[in-house]
Every structure is written in structure tokens, then in C-alpha cells.
Amino acid sequence: MDITLAEQKDNFARIDVTVEKSDYAEDYKKRLNNISANASMRGFRKGHVPKGLILKMYGDSIHVDAVSEAVTSKLMDFIREKELKTIGQPIMPKELNQGDKLLQDEMTITFHLALIPTLSNDILSSEDTLTYYQPTVDDEEVTKQMEQLQRANSKFVDGDHIVPNAFVSGALAELDGDSPREGGIQLDRTTIYVDFMTDEDEKAKFENAPKDSIVIFNPYKAFGGQKSELKALFHLDDMTDEEVEKYKESEFSYEIKEISYSQRAELNQEFFDRIFGPDKVHTEEEAREELKSKMEQNIKANADYKFTEDLISLITKEKTDKVDLAEDTIKEWYKGSEMAKDQSDEEIDSNFKELMKGLKLDIIINHFTDKYSLEVTEEDLKNFTRSYVINQLAQIGLSSPTEDMIEGQVQRALSNDNFRYNTQQNMLRQMVAQKIHEDNVITVETKEVTADELQKIIMDSGEEAESEEKPAE
Numbered sequence: 205m206d207i208t209l210a211e212q213k214d215n216f217a218r219i220d221v222t223v224e225k226s227d228y229a230e231d232y233k234k235r236l237n238n239i240s241a242n243a244s245m246r247g248f249r250k251g252h253v254p255k256g257l258i259l260k261m262y263g264d265s266i267h268v269d270a271v272s273e274a275v276t277s278k279l280m281d282f283i284r285e286k287e288l289k290t291i292g293q294p295i296m297p298k299e300l301n302q303g304d305k306l307l308q309d310e311m312t313i314t315f316h317l318a319l320i321p322t323l324s325n326d327i328l329s330s331e332d333t334l335t336y337y338q339p340t341v342d343d344e345e346v347t348k349q350m351e352q353l354q355r356a357n358s359k360f361v362d363g364d365h366i367v368p369n370a371f372v373s374g375a376l377a378e379l380d381g382d383s384p385r386e387g388g389i390q391l392d393r394t395t396i397y398v399d400f401m402t403d404e405d406e407k408a409k410f411e412n413a414p415k416d417s418i419v420i421f422n423p424y425k426a427f428g429g430q431k432s433e434l435k436a437l438f439h440l441d442d443m444t445d446e447e448v449e450k451y452k453e454s455e456f457s458y459e460i461k462e463i464s465y466s467q468r469a470e471l472n473q474e475f476f477d478r479i480f481g482p483d484k485v486h487t488e489e490e491a492r493e494e495l496k497s498k499m500e501q502n503i504k505a506n507a508d509y510k511f512t513e514d515l516i517s518l519i520t521k522e523k524t525d526k527v528d529l530a531e532d533t534i535k536e537w538y539k540g541s542e543m544a545k546d547q548s549d550e551e552i553d554s555n556f557k558e559l560m561k562g563l564k565l566d567i568i569i570n571h572f573t574d575k576y577s578l579e580v581t582e583e584d585l586k587n588f589t590r591s592y593v594i595n596q597l598a599q600i601g602l603s604s605p606t607e608d609m610i611e612g613q614v615q616r617a618l619s620n621d622n623f624r625y626n627t628q629q630n631m632l633r634q635m636v637a638q639k640i641h642e643d644n645v646i647t648v649e650t651k652e653v654t655a656d657e658l659q660k661i662i663m664d665s666g667e668e669a670e671s672e673e674k675p676a677e
Contacts (some may be wrong), residue, residue: 205274207282210314215321216530217288221275222312232270239266268306275313289320291529291563292537318530318537323571327523332646334514337653337661339503345655346496353479353495354468363463365414370465372396372410376437379420379455389438389456396437396458402428419458424451478604503655510662512637515646516565524564531560572636580631585624588631589614 205227211218236255239262243253279294294315305311366372373395378388401407406426409419427433434451435443469475476485485491535556538544543559544552572578593613597605617623641648653661 205278207278209282209286213319213530215319215528216533217317217319219279219282219294219315219317220312221279221315223271223275223310225309228270228274231273232266235266235270236262264307271306271311279315283317288317291318291320291534292541295533295537295540297533297536316530316533316536318533320567320570321528323527323568325575327526327568327571328519328640328645330644330647332518332522333649334511334518334646335649335651336511336641337507337658338650339500339507339655339658340652341496341499341503341655343492346492346499349499350471350492350495351468354471354475355466357469357475357478358466359469360464361467363415363465365412366398366410366460366463367412367465369399370397370463372398372460373462373464375459375461377457378451379457384457389440391439393461394437394439400433401426402430413460415460415463417460419460420455421458422454423456424448424454481604499655503658506655506658506662508634508638510658510665511641512634513665515637515640516633519568520561520565523568524561527564527567529560529564534560534563569633569636572640573632576636576639578632578635578639580628580635584631585618585628586614588627589617592627593617 205224206222208220208222209217210220236258240253240255240258241251243258244250245253245257248254283290283294294317296313297316305313360371363370373393376389376391376394377384378390379385380388384390396410398407398410401410403425406421409421413419423434423437427437429448429452431443431445431448434448435441440447471488471491473486476491477483479485480491480494485494538556538559539552544555547555590610593610594605597609597613602609640646
């Protein structure tokens with residue numbers, strides 16, 4: 205078998221493969237004998253169907269399979285030997301009508317290959333400008349975050365008088381003058397959340413009221429006639445609007461029996477161990493330093509994410525057109541691939557445009573990946589996934605998960621092929637962005653922002669990207 209690189213451009217190659225009968229004869233014979241030995245046909249015992257009949261029925265397909273197997277094996281070896289970086293698979297271009305050649309004893313078959321082009325290093329240059337939003341964390345933000353953690357880890361305690369945000373439990377009685385109304389509402393136990401009251405005069409009657417005291421008030425007025433609040437207070441789930449209005453002028457007595465309120469966590473060792481891990485932090489000063497460090501790490505990750513996204517946007521909008529691909533060859537391969545199976549011509553055209561956009565972006569990213577010899581190791585992947593898992597668990601309130609819990613979630617995530625691939629690609633993009641930033645490949649303007657400002661910038665840019673993706677109506 206003779207294989208020749210007949211033509212090579214930066215993005216395209218043509219390979220001619222000359223096949224002789226001796227290249228596939230042995231395989232052809234094996235295939236024929238195998239079918240003959242297993243053939244079953246009415247009027248013949250299994251394995252005794254005449255060879256002439258077998259050849260008449262299966263000869264062409266056996267011939268094509270044997271030739272295809274021989275050619276494919278040698279062709280792939282040749283591509284590896286020549287170190288051709290291909291896009292997709294080699295194709296037999298339809299315009300050459302080579303199908304009948306596969307039935308000949310000797311033939312020359314032409315293959316077209318789309319190649320990954322070599323990019324110039326100045327595809328990104330100092331003429332390209334991005335902003336790096338440098339996040340800062342000041343003492344006020346640390347205090348704010350510490351207070352949020354204290355509130356998140358608060359607990360309910362009993363009180364002897366009503367304070368803001370207190371829950372009050374007591375006996376409620378509808379009054380007729382100074383006495384309970386006959387047949388009126390009387391409850392041994394119902395709950396009032398004073399902060400939900402909308403009338404300041406009624407609300408003032410409860411402020412600092414001690415346990416075991418009695419408050420006379422108008423519930424309708426206190427809660428602004430809100431049916432939902434009165435239904436809950438009176439334990440009347442089927443209360444109608446008309447029934448609500450009946451209590452517009454009604455006075456009630458409320459005997460305060462229990463008072464509880466949320467007390468935020470104290471800055472003690474129990475709190476430090478829960479938030480930062482056992483025996484890692486021992487004083488408020490150490491806690492603030494540790495919290496500031498974590499906040500800086502988190503918002504730096506957000507800043508790096510934003511820079512990476514902006515770089516990807518820059519490349520997609522302004523650089524992908526500079527990547528010259530053999531699109532006709534790629535499209536012919538794509539149309540015959542599993543990706544395009546069951547797609548209409550319109551769908552193929554639409555999806556192919558998106559494929560080209562993503563492919564050109566990946567080629568540019570891979571150019572810099574190769575330039576800087578970047579690689580995502582298995583350890584890198586596990587460490588990244590571990591941080592991701594810890595962050596996800598923290599968002600559902602598990603700030604100090606066990607090692608077994610973390611490891612189990614990490615293994616589960618990495619067993620998902622889509623998660624693994626997407627994570628590797630995102631990590632590579634971030635590594636490329638970091639090197640481009642460090643090496644001053646492009647002009648980077650640094651702007652200091654607070655954590656809240658950075659979050660707003662990220663959210664606004666996300667909304668802008670979504671609006672750009674929506675089709676025009």
C-alpha cells in the first residue's frame with residue numbers, strides 16, 4: 205500500500221492511498237470463510253452454502269469491508285507519523301464519487317483532512333485591552349460578614365420581656381368591655397410576632413412588655429387588617445374578608461406566657477470551631493484575620509473568573525474570524541457524524557455555525573495552552589473539585605462538613621464525564637487567562653473595587669450576555 209501526502213496547506217491536507225489486492229486479500233479471505241462457515245440458507249446445511257452463492261450475496265460488502273479496514277488502519281498510522289493535527293476524521297469527498305473504486309481489485313483513494321492551523325503569537329497583543337477588577341476587603345466588610353455568620357448561627361433563647369424580633373406566645377381573649385366576650389374568640393395559646401405589626405401605636409403596647417403581663421390591643425388595627433395575619437392569630441383558616449371586617453373595632457386581651465428571641469452566636473471557641481474548623485482560631489482577632497483571608501480568596505476567585513470571561517468574550521467577538529479553517533471539509537465530516545444524525549439541513553447549518561465558533565475559540569485557547577505548556581493534572585482537578593464541593597456545602601449551611609462527606613461528593617462529581625470535561629476546560633481557560641495577564645500579552649487596566657461592586661459588575665455582565673444571545677424579535 206502506497207500512501208502519499210499529495211497536498212498540504214496550513215488548514216488542509218489531501219492524502220492519496222493506492223491499494224493493491226495483496227493489501228487486503230488475506231483479510232478478505234478470512235471474512236469470506238467466516239461467513240461461509242456460519243451461513244444458513246434454506247435447502248443447505250449450515251456451513252455448506254455454495255461459495256458462488258455466498259459471493260453473489262455478500263461479495264461486494266466483504267470486499268468493501270476488507271478494503272476499508274486495511275485503508276483505515278494504514279491511513280491513521282500515516283497521520284500519526286506525519287503528526288498531522290486533524291479536525292474530525294478524514295473524509296472521502298463526495299464530489300470525487302469514489303464509492304465504486306472500493307469494489308475494484310486495485311485503486312487509488314483520495315482523502316481530505318481539515319487541519320488545525322498554526323496561529324501567530326500576535327493573535328493577542330498590547331492593542332487588546334481588558335480591565336482587571338482588583339477586589340479589596342476592608343474592616344467594615346469583615347465586620348459585616350462576621351455579623352452575618354453570627355446571625356446564621358444564632359439560637360433561640362427565652363426572655364423575660366419583649367425585645368425586637370421576639371416571638372411571643374400567650375392567651376388571647378376577645379373582650380366585651382373589660383370582660384371576655386361570650387362566644388367570642390378565646391385561645392389558650394397563640395403566637396404573635398410583634399415586628400409584623402404595622403401600626404406603631406399598637407406595636408408600642410408590646411414593647412418591653414414583661415412575661416406574665418396582659419396587653420389590651422386591637423389586632424385588626426395592629427396588623428393593618430391583613431387577613432393572613434389575623435387568620436393565623438385567631439386560628440381561623442377559613443376566615444373570609446367579611447369576617448375579618450367584623451373585628452375592625454374589637455379589643456382583645458393578650459396574656460404573655462412565653463417570650464423567645466434569636467440570639468446571635470457569641471464570638472467564643474464553640475463559634476470559632478464551627479466556622480473555621482476545630483482548634484484553628486482562638487481569638488476574635490485571629491477570627492477576623494482568617495475571615496478576611498477567606499473573603500479575599502473568594503473574591504479574588506470572582507475577579508479571576510470575571511477576567512477569564514472577559515477574555516473569552518474578547519476572543520470570541522474579535523479574534524475567531526482570524527482563524528482560517530477548511531470549513532467545507534469540516535462540514536462534510538460533520539454532516540456524516542453522529543452529531544448531525546436526524547438533523548434537518550436547517551438545523552445542520554445553524555448548529556454548524558455554533559460548532560465553528562466554539563472550535564475556533566478552543567483552537568486559540570489551545571494555542572496558548574501549548575505555548576505555556578499548561579496542563580490540568582488529576583491532582584489539580586481533585587483540588588478544584590474539593591473547593592467547589594466545600595463551597596456548595598457551605599451554601600446549604602454545612603460550614604464544617606466531615607472529610608468523608610467531602611470526599612464522597614468529590615468522587616461523585618468526578619465520576620460524571622460532563623462535569624469532569626467542563627471543569628478541565630474551564631480550568632485551562634483560567635490558567636491561560638492568568639498567564640496572559642502575568643505576561644502582559646494584552647494591556648490590562650487594574651481597577652480597585654469592593655466585593656459588592658465586583659458582584660454587581662459580574663451580575664450586570666451576565667445579564668448583558670443573556671440579552672445578546674436572545675434572538676431579535
